[in-house]
Amino acid sequence: MSMLDSIRQTMRRDEVFPFMAPKVSELLDVSHGPILYLEDLNVSFDGFKAINDLNLYIDAGELRCIIGPNGAGKTTMMDIITGKTQPDSGQAWFGQTIDLLRMTEPEIATAGIGRKFQKPTVFEYHSVYENLELAMHGDKGVWHSLIAHMNGEQRALLDETLETIGLKEQAQQTAGALSHGQKQWLEIGMLLVQNPHLLLVDEPVAGMTHQEMDRTGELLTSLAGKHSVVVVEHDMDFVRSIANKVTVLHQGSVLAEGTMDEVQNNQRVIEVYLGE
């Protein structure tokens, strides 16, 4: 009897086999508000629960800051969104139609999610200009790249981005020769030329001076609205200066969510994080 049941289960006529279902819907649908849905996510590494029943929604055009002590699962969460880590259970949707868990990293990047790593990661042997050229949105196929040249719109965007990130003078310099802060900026610039809908920014101001921090803050807030931005940051002053909504992660799940003031006065948050 149970075998019959399991056969019935696999041969259900009201749904198609998982591998038959269309993989990616090209169109990003944010008509219900959120651009990113993370639901009931669980990840464990060798028994350690890095993500524990995580539920998180990011609205289209929102600037969201995510804080939390070390090991709270911030980077793991980004790994799941960008396809680097597969969760044990749960769902991750980009808009209402794009299932992130069934896509590879390049597919997710092409769908419109850009990511800046915690440690600035740029192509050190390429010039600043070439770094941006490589990140530029457009056809990323092998054969196309043999004959690819940037079109006028892309070149204009590149010049504009060089201006925005303040590296116009260093355009022909190799990226390896930049200072730590400049590399951070270059990586943010590489995100911008990708034209992503959603930017995941991991510790953007680490190693920056106060002036640089202010400029980064301005840049990120100016991006919100047109793009959705998720910032993971340790620097509380910086978070306070840019965030209107903050999510606190703790032990792999959401501990509190709200404005900076609400979060700071939340008793549990004070216990685990801010109070120490």
Add this chain to the structure above:
Amino acid sequence: MILFRFFSNLLKDDRGGQAVLLILFLMTILVPVLNLWVPADHPLHMPTYLVTLMGKYLTYALLAVSVDLVWGYLGILSLGHGAFFALGGYAMGMYLMRQIGDRGVYGNPDLPDFMVFLNWKELPWFWQGFDMSWFAFMMVALAPGLLAFVFGWLAFRSRVTGVYLSIITQALTYALMLAFFRNEMGFGGNNGLTDFKEILGFNLQADSTRIGLFIASAIALAVGYLACRYIVLSKLGRIVVAIRDEESRARFLGYKVERYKVWIFTFSAILAGIAGALYVPQVGIINPGEFSPLNSIELVIWVAIGGRATLYGAVVGAILVNYAKTVFTGAMPDSWLFALGALFVLVTLYLPQGLAGIMRHFRKAEAS
């Protein structure tokens, strides 16, 4: 005119490449003159064995360029590139075997000698078609290319990188060597394929054929060099270097890293196969020893000595090391491997950028 602009663009900022191609061009003119038209007793006469030796070096140089493309630019240390070289060589060897016809020792018009010897009654299916030059020359590229594509697709898709990939490539060439040693494989067992008579109707022992093969090797090297140069200078080349330096960053920018690796690896294997195909008629034999892991390691050393990620460094390294090998194995046969090992250690310690690094250093000193 457009063509000229195209080539000068490729070689702009590549002084080493300009020098390599210029020397190649001069040699293709000088060598035939010195060998064919200068009388044999004249001091400037170039003996035929020297022509063949140089032709062999040129095929090694092409092989080294193919390794430099995957190692220097893509960052994949392949310790099995000799396998692709040997496969191309076998494809050519099979064609040359079929050209022997009934002039073999057994005089069998349908079967190569070793098959008669093994009492085989008919030609195995995989030997069909190799009597036609166009088919055989196609297989020269197709056989190594296909192997590289399948191997690369499996390895890169499972994200095997670094030293593990090197070990698998080493295992690949070793496995092929063992397989080709077996008589049942139908490739002549440990004797390999030899006793060739003619290629495309030209007698292989004739001086003029030797010259022809030398020129073909020079042209293959020049075209292979320019093709690699084109790849390196295109956006594809920049992506490939980006993958070498920061693979995950490239992935998060939307590049399907596996595909890039597979195609570059396959292209490189095809170049290696062509080099092998030109090598075989010049040395007159192909046997499973060409698959030996040692060969693949040696050729990585050529590239390291010449200088990685420069292309012309690979050419220089391959020719210099092989010239040294010819001299050393003649003078002190037992000491060559020690000399090679010492050379590799010295280069790794003091010249991490190889001979090309010295050139760059001098140019910088000159500029300042």
